[in-house]
Amino acid sequence: MKTIPVNVNVLNRNSEVAARVNERLTAAGIKMINLLGTPGSGKTTLLEAVLGCLEVDRNSVAVIEGDLYTAQDAERMEALGVRTIQLNTQGACHLEADMIERALDELDLEGVRTVVVDNVGNLVCTSEFELGEHLRVGVSSVTEGNDKPFKYPLMFQTANMVLLNKMDLLEFTNFDTDRFVADVHSINESAQIVFCSAWKRTGLESVVSLFK
Amino acid sequence: MHESVVCQEIVDIVLRAAEANGLTRVDEIVVSAGPYSCLNEAELNFFLLMARVGTCMEDAYITVERDESLVGASQMFVKCIRGE
Ligand SMILES: Nc1nc2c(ncn2[C@@H]2O[C@H](COP(=O)(O)OP(=O)(O)O)[C@@H](O)[C@H]2O)c(=O)[nH]1
Numbered sequence: 001m002k003t004i005p006v007n008v009n010v011l012n013r014n015s016e017v018a019a020r021v022n023e024r025l026t027a028a029g030i031k032m033i034n035l036l037g038t039p040g041s042g043k044t045t046l047l048e049a050v051l052g053c054l055e056v057d058r059n060s061v062a063v064i065e066g067d068l069y070t071a072q073d074a075e076r077m078e079a080l081g082v083r084t085i086q087l088n089t090q091g092a093c094h095l096e097a098d099m100i101e102r103a104l105d106e107l108d109l110e111g112v113r114t115v116v117v118d119n120v121g122n123l124v125c126t127s128e129f130e131l132g133e134h135l136r137v138g139v140s141s142v143t144e145g146n147d148k149p150f151k152y153p154l155m156f157q158t159a160n161m162v163l164l165n166k167m168d169l170l171e172f173t174n175f176d177t178d179r180f181v182a183d184v185h186s187i188n189e190s191a192q193i194v195f196c197s198a199w200k201r202t203g204l205e206s207v208v209s210l211f212k
Numbered sequence: 213m214h215e216s217v218v219c220q221e222i223v224d225i226v227l228r229a230a231e232a233n234g235l236t237r238v239d240e241i242v243v244s245a246g247p248y249s250c251l252n253e254a255e256l257n258f259f260l261l262m263a264r265v266g267t268c269m270e271d272a273y274i275t276v277e278r279d280e281s282l283v284g285a286s287q288m289f290v291k292c293i294r295g296e
C-alpha cells in the first residue's frame with residue numbers, strides 16, 4: 001500500500017471562481033458584500049432600511065438574492081427600485097461562486113458600485129463558500145439567544161462586521177449584549193460589532209457608510 | 213449539509229491525484245478539516261457510495277481528521293490517499 005500526499009483544498013474549484021469574481025469586480029471598481037445570517041435575523045429588512053435611506057444612491061447598488069425556492073426577497077428589492085436578480089438554489093443550503101459569476105453576467109452593472117449578496121438564511125454552510133466578496137457582514141439578532149457565536153463559530157470567525165439586530169426588542173429578551181461582544185471577539189478579535197434595529201432604522205450609520 | 217458537493221469535489225481531486233501518481237486502486241482518502249468546518253464523515257461516505265461507482269476508488273473510505281491549525285472560510289483539505 002502506498003501513501004500519496006495530496007494537500008489540495010477541497011473547495012479549490014469554488015475558491016478559484018471566487019478569486020475570478022473578486023478580480024473582475026475590483027477591476028470594475030465594484031465592492032461586493034456577502035450578507036450572511038440565520039433565516040429571520042433581518043437581512044432583507046436591513047437592506048430595505050439601508051437602501052431606503054436618502055444618503056444611499058439606489059442606482060449604484062445591485063442585489064443578488066439567494067433563496068431556496070421563492071422570489072419574495074427579490075420582490076422586496078424591486079419594490080424599492082433596486083436592481084436585483086433572484087437565485088434559487090432549489091433546496092441547496094448555500095450559494096457558490098459560480099452562481100455569482102453567472103448572476104453578474106446577467107445583471108446590468110452600469111453605474112453600480114456595490115453588489116450585495118443576500119445569502120440563503122443559514123449559519124452553517126454559507127460561511128464555508130467564498131463568493132468573491134470584499135466584505136462579509138454577519139447578521140445576528142437578540143431574539144436568537146446568546147449561545148449562537150459558539151454554536152456557529154464559522155460565520156462569526158469569517159465576518160468583517162457582525163450586526164446585532166432587533167435591538168428594539170432587547171428589553172423583552174434575556175439577551176446579554178456584553179457577553180455577545182466578548183464571545184464574538186473571542187472568536188474573531190477584529191470583527192466590528194454593530195448594534196442596530198433594521199425595523200426602527202437605528203444604529204445603521206456604519207452599514208450605510210459601506211454604500212458610500 | 214453540503215456533503216454531496218464536497219464529496220464530488222473530493223472524488224475529482226482524488227481521481228486526478230491517483231492518475232498523476234499511477235495508483236490503480238484507492239483504498240483510503242484522508243481529509244483534514246478545521247475545528248469549525250461542518251463536515252460529517254458518515255454523510256461524506258454515504259455520498260461516496262454513489263460518487264465512486266465505476267472509478268478506481270470502488271472500495272474506498274473517507275477518513276476525516278480534525279486539524280486545529282486550519283482557520284478561515286474553507287477549512288477542508290484532501291491530505292493524502294492510500295492505495296496500490
Ligand atoms: N422588531 C424587529 N423586527 C425585525 C427587525 N429586523 C427584522 N425584523 C422582522 O423579522 C422578520 C424577518 O426579517 P427578514 O428581513 O425577512 O429576515 P431575513 O430572513 O434575514 O431576510 C420580519 O418579520 C421583520 O419585520 C428589527 O430590527 N426589529
Ligand SMILES: [Mg+2]
Pocket residue numbers: 043044045073118
Ligand atoms: Mg431574506
